[in-house]
Amino acid sequence: MKRAITFALLGSCCLAVPTLAQQSDATDGLGSVSSENSFGRDRNIGVLERRRPDYTPEPIQLGVLELMPRMAIGAGYDDNLYAQENDRIGDAYLRIRPRVSLVRPSPTLKLSLDGELDLLRYASRASENATQYSVNAGALYTISKSDTLNLTLRNGRYSQERVSPDSPTQASRPVRFTLSGGTATYTHVFNRLRVRGVVDVENRNYSDSVTPLDxxxxxxxxxxTTYTGTAVGEYALSPSIALFVAGSLNKRDYRERIGPVPARDSKGFELAGGASFELGRKARGALRLGYFQQDYRPVEFEDVSGLLVRGEIAYFLTPLVTITGTVDRGIKETGVNGATGYLATNMTLRADYELLRNLIISAGGELEKRDFNNIDRKDDRWTWRGSASYLVSKRMALRFDLQRRTQASWGATAGREFTDNRVSVGLTFSGL
Incomplete structure (x- = not known):
């Protein structure tokens, strides 16, 4: 129920730009600040998690199935469509996102299927139009009180943002790519100890682009294709604190290449330990520290290793204000020529204010630091966001968003520097 409410609040938050799929991480949920966790930490509820029965969409009952249709319609303006330092070009756009979710609830075998079509159309720059889609399926099998098996499959077609450092500056149209993958998660609980094994496979296939001269x-x-295996162990010292350890192995297979630059095949691992905690009624969070290493098969590519950090904390300033901060440091893949990847350090801070029962005001900032491997380049990317979500009824929600993004880059092979501002409004219809 809480997730349905959160989706209603955020349903049109992505109307400004195309949705981009992210590389999965089997340990993303470790020590989540959400009140929905195994250790019953629900003494305080974040603004976006709070139950709002009068505004929660209701699915359509089809026998034993639950059907949830959604339609998000939005319009906006981007004042620097091509993410350029000079000669900025802006354009207005319309975005339509129909989505259908089908769920078979069951205490032993829950099945789910959802699909979304994402249509983005610009007023003047038709080359930037995007037609995206995603299809996801899942099965949650509760074997016993102690054992569960969760299977998910995903497939989608996406368009890369122009503001992405991986987007070729000379391309006449955005780069498109398809993503497909699957995850299997087995969980076993021994009283206070929970162990989890995860296997994930993900394939990305990018389409070539062209210059203005074709x-x-x-x-x-x-x-x-990325193969990842993860083992996780969590032990609850008390309802307020739990310790965990995690280890993962990955293998990244790139398409074989003919030419002077070899494929960026690599193998790597992560080892980390940490704790999730609740500090009375004021804060809930987690911190994970560890070590990562990625070894590349071609000898001309430099291996990467370093300190792994992931932390998240939610501070409940008042029952109506939640402040959330995160930090994440690890190695990521890149599409920048010559680079084998980059060391990414992300820090975010966001405040959510429940001005009215059905009106949520949010504001936040993000700093992303990229230190590219194998080339001399560093990027700093700042993103500032503000939004207002107004829940009109169970069926309807309104959304207003502002975003400002800047990028600074330096080094012998420095990238673009730019400022991009976006504004959008959206309307979402859900359920009956």
Whole structure:
């Protein structure tokens, strides 16, 4: 129920830009600040988690199935569509996102299927139009009180944002790519101890683009499949604190290449330990520290290793104000020519204010630092966001968003520097 409310609040928050799929991480949920966790930490509820029965969409009952249709319609303006330092070009756009979710609730075998079509159309710059889709399926099998098996499959087609450092600046249209993958998670609980094993496979296939003169821009070098295996152990010292350890192995297979630059095949691992905690009624959070290493098969590519950090804390300033901060440091893949990846350090801070029962005001900022491997380049990306979500009824929600993003880059192979501002409004219809 809480997730349905959160989706209603955030249903149109992505109307400004195309949705981009992110690389999955089997340990993302470790020590989540959400009140929905195994240790019953629900003495305080975040603004976005709070139950709002009068505004929660209701699914359509089809026998034993629950059907939840959604339609998000939005319009906005981007004042720097091509993310350029000079000669900025802006354009207005319309975005339509129909979505259907089908669920078979069951205490032993819950099945789910959802699909979304994402249509983005610009007023003047038709080359930037995007037609995206995603399809996801899942099965949660409760074997016993102690054992569960969760299977998920995903497939989608996406368009890369122009503001992404991986987007070729000379391309006449955005780079498109398809993503497909699956995850299997087995969980066993021994009283206070919970152990979890996760296997994940993900494939990304990028389409070539062209220059304004129709010269091809090769993107095949980015095609790859990532295999990840993870083991996690969590022990609850008390309802307020739990310790966990996690280890993962990954293998990244890139498409074989003919030419001077070899495929960026690599193997790596992560080892980490940490704690999740609740500090009375004022705060809930988690911290994970560890070590990561990624070794590349071609000898001309430099291996990467370092300190792994992930932390998240929610501070309940008042029952109506939740402040959330996160930090994340690890190695990521990239589409920048010559680079084998980059060390990413992300820090975010967001405040959510329940001005009215059905009106949520949010504001926040994000700093992303990228230190590219194998080339001399560093990027600093700042993003500032403000939004207002107004729940009109169970069926309807309104959304208003502002976003400002800047990028600074330096080094012998520095990237673009730009400022981009976006504004959007959206309307979401859900359920009956």
């Amino acid at each position: 010269d091809p821009i090769d993107q095949d070098f980015r095609d790859h």
